[in-house]
Amino acid sequence: MAKQDYYEVLGVARDASEKEIKKAYRRLAMKYHPDRNPDDVDADAKFKEASEAAEILTSGEKRQSYDQFGHAAFEGGAGGGGFNGGNGNFGSVFEDIFGDVFTGGGRGGGRQVQRGSDLKYILDLDLEEAVRGTNPKITIPVLAECMECLGSGAKKGSAPVDCVQCAGAGQVTARQGFFSIQQTCPRCRGRGKIISDPCQPCRGQGRVEESKTLSVKVPPGVDSGDRIRLAGQGEAGVYGGPAGDLYVQMNVRDHKIFTREDEHLYCEVPISFVDAALGGELEVPTLDGRVNLKIPSETQTGKLFRLRGKGVNVTQIRGGSIGDLYCRVVVETPVGLSKQQKELLNEFAGHAEQKQSPKQASWVGNVKGFFDSLTD
Numbered sequence: 245m246a247k248q249d250y251y252e253v254l255g256v257a258r259d260a261s262e263k264e265i266k267k268a269y270r271r272l273a274m275k276y277h278p279d280r281n282p283d284d285v286d287a288d289a290k291f292k293e294a295s296e297a298a299e300i301l302t303s304g305e306k307r308q309s310y311d312q313f314g315h316a317a318f319e320g321g322a323g324g325g326g327f328n329g330g331n332g333n334f335g336s337v338f339e340d341i342f343g344d345v346f347t348g349g350g351r352g353g354g355r356q357v358q359r360g361s362d363l364k365y366i367l368d369l370d371l372e373e374a375v376r377g378t379n380p381k382i383t384i385p386v387l388a389e390c391m392e393c394l395g396s397g398a399k400k401g402s403a404p405v406d407c408v409q410c411a412g413a414g415q416v417t418a419r420q421g422f423f424s425i426q427q428t429c430p431r432c433r434g435r436g437k438i439i440s441d442p443c444q445p446c447r448g449q450g451r452v453e454e455s456k457t458l459s460v461k462v463p464p465g466v467d468s469g470d471r472i473r474l475a476g477q478g479e480a481g482v483y484g485g486p487a488g489d490l491y492v493q494m495n496v497r498d499h500k501i502f503t504r505e506d507e508h509l510y511c512e513v514p515i516s517f518v519d520a521a522l523g524g525e526l527e528v529p530t531l532d533g534r535v536n537l538k539i540p541s542e543t544q545t546g547k548l549f550r551l552r553g554k555g556v557n558v559t560q561i562r563g564g565s566i567g568d569l570y571c572r573v574v575v576e577t578p579v580g581l582s583k584q585q586k587e588l589l590n591e592f593a594g595h596a597e598q599k600q601s602p603k604q605a606s607w608v609g610n611v612k613g614f615f616d617s618l619t620d
Contacts, residue, residue, distance in 0.1 A: 254297050254301070266302060272294040273295070274486055275287075358482040359485050360482070362488040363384065364490075374466050379462065381457055382457070386456050389480040389487075395480065398448070399443050400443065407437060413429070458490070470561070471492065473492075474492065502531075509568075510569075513549075513573050514573075516575075522541055523542075531554070543573060
């Protein structure tokens with residue numbers, strides 16, 4: 245299969261400058277680098293193709309041979325430029341242009357280009373917003389790429405130049421007797437470049453502080469601790485490096501009525517001792533509105549009533565089914581009794597039988613057995 249023209253691979257004209265070629269390669273390499281596309285075979289092939297093209301076209305001698313003989317110059321034919329087909333030194337051209345963004349350092353620029361930092365934002369939500377989903381706007385302070393110098397740090401119309409002390413390597417060698425030690429260049433601080441005429445808005449840093457407003461799509465069913473990743477919305481990279489990511493972490497506020505456990509909701513429902521004894525019907529709240537809850541006679545405090553499908557729908561983020569609402573009834577002792585009410589209760593107590601309070605009778609029996617065992 246015939247190889248594509250190197251200039252077409254990079255999307256540049258045949259008379260493009262070395263700077264234009266490197267800029268085009270940088271854009272393609274950022275897009276197709278294997279670290280960003282670990283399972284994409286096509287992206288890996290495109291990355292290698294772009295690296296091969298940049299390796300040839302950024303070398304004066306190889307580019308001259310390619311312009312004269314095309315791909316045949318590197319396939320053992322005329323002009324043999326010394327590039328071994330598909331096995332070229334992709335790493336060197338990548339390090340020359342990118343520094344240690346992906347490779348962790350190397351020749352040609354030290355730490356000149358770096359990925360921006362990831363950011364974290366805590367998003368406070370009401371329970372209703374977390375359950376139903378929402379689309380809030382957030383404003384975050386970030387270090388963004390300077391629009392004046394496009395992240396280079398140099399004044400518009402100028403460009404960083406190789407450091408004269410380290411010759412652009414970012415490191416210098418100090419000799420002590422028989423030993424030599426490599427250390428960060430003190431002049432350029434490891435960047436390999438010197439900005440003699442810095443950009444005023446960013447003071448040569450390539451980044452400026454600003455506030456950014458973003459819209460966050462929060463899906464239904466999120467809970468505290470869940471995170472949403474907004475790729476490329478973190479801090480801008482250093483000297484043209486890729487931006488970091490923004491992680492929006494959910495924090496669901498406490499609710500006055502409901503508590504949540506995964507997909508289920510819980511609430512306490514106070515009932516009178518009359519309703520608990522005789523039974524009745526009362527309205528209870530749900531996130532979808534009110535429903536009637538039937539209380540059977542002789543209901544004990546703490547009993548759970550389950551309302552199916554009235555919990556949280558987490559199917560979009562975790563799968564599974566919709567949760568339930570559990571209502572825990574609490575029998576409330578009346579307060580502020582009148583004289584007549586107290587007389588009626590005393591009368592009731594006089595007619596009450598032990599079997600009508602089975603838990604109390606059982607407890608009394610256990611206590612009696614406990615004390616009897618102490619006297620044996």
